[in-house]
Amino acid sequence: MNPNLEIQDIPISGHAQHIMLRCYRPTFEKRVLPIVLYCHGGGFVAGGLDEADHQARVLAAQVGAWVVSVGYSLAPRHPFPAAPEDAYLALQWAVGHARQYKADGRRVAVAGHEAGGNIAAGVAAMARDRGKIRLAAQVLVAPLLDPSMTRLLPAAAQAAGGIDTFARAQCYRAYLPGAAHSVHPYVAPLESRRLAGLPPTLVVSAERDVARGEGEQYAGRLIAAGVPTEARRHAGACHVDLPSSTAALEDVAAFLCRHLAA
Numbered sequence: 001m002n003p004n005l006e007i008q009d010i011p012i013s014g015h016a017q018h019i020m021l022r023c024y025r026p027t028f029e030k031r032v033l034p035i036v037l038y039c040h041g042g043g044f045v046a047g048g049l050d051e052a053d054h055q056a057r058v059l060a061a062q063v064g065a066w067v068v069s070v071g072y073s074l075a076p077r078h079p080f081p082a083a084p085e086d087a088y089l090a091l092q093w094a095v096g097h098a099r100q101y102k103a104d105g106r107r108v109a110v111a112g113h114e115a116g117g118n119i120a121a122g123v124a125a126m127a128r129d130r131g132k133i134r135l136a137a138q139v140l141v142a143p144l145l146d147p148s149m150t151r152l153l154p155a156a157a158q159a160a161g162g163i164d165t166f167a168r169a170q171c172y173r174a175y176l177p178g179a180a181h182s183v184h185p186y187v188a189p190l191e192s193r194r195l196a197g198l199p200p201t202l203v204v205s206a207e208r209d210v211a212r213g214e215g216e217q218y219a220g221r222l223i224a225a226g227v228p229t230e231a232r233r234h235a236g237a238c239h240v241d242l243p244s245s246t247a248a249l250e251d252v253a254a255f256l257c258r259h260l261a262a
Helices: 053-064 082-096 115-130 152-158 166-177 178-183 211-222 239-244 246-259
Strands: 005-013 018-026 033-039 066-070 103-114 137-141 202-205 230-234
Touching: 005 053, 018 053, 018 082, 033 053, 033 082, 053 066, 053 230, 053 239, 053 246, 066 082, 082 103, 082 115, 103 115, 103 246, 115 137, 137 211, 166 211, 202 211, 202 239, 202 246, 211 230, 230 246, 239 246
Parallel strands: 033 066, 033 103, 103 137, 137 202, 202 230
Antiparallel strands: 005 018, 018 066
16 A cells, blocks of 8 residues: 555546546645546456556556546446446546646546556547547557457467456457447457557557457557557566566556656
């Protein structure tokens, strides 16, 4: 626990229901801070603010940022597009209340782990398309970006001791009840033909993650589209290791510090 953080839970109106935001601000910081919107993992059907607590605390302290963690709506009760729309509403709320919380609505990043990486990528595309908020960066940590599940890496699965692809498919089925949703650019960015204009991106992957190729292929596609992009692969790690990995969080913090500098 970090006693030097001010933490506050704030309810806002989401896409289909009220959602909770958990905001983290370093108490020792008197300057105006950048904003980091963080989306937790959980396969679209589980997880919550507690799951993202460690990451949010570390980033608030190391980046010197006002971190807004999003308790977005979960499937199957609230399928796509509820989660990314919730996160976009949270982004709008954060930017709209930036001055009140001594934050800078012009220095904003989105970040997420696993399913949260998918949602963060969707929010980045939504912000670009809707033109109301300009993001300075996006960070995708072991993101799930391929609802077709055609890019899984069997060798990585064996190295990680196997993976329940049926459970992963069930999660996608709960989140994407309509067939057309599985290729929507806000949930399947690897299928998008329009990647230009997205913010500078960091993709963090784990060597022993069966979905490692999704994030790494996305990084390559972003580079081809002219988006400043960095990729970091952590040797020997599984995707579940990255949210608590000191090395991975240092990568994320360093990237955000560079792109959110005043």
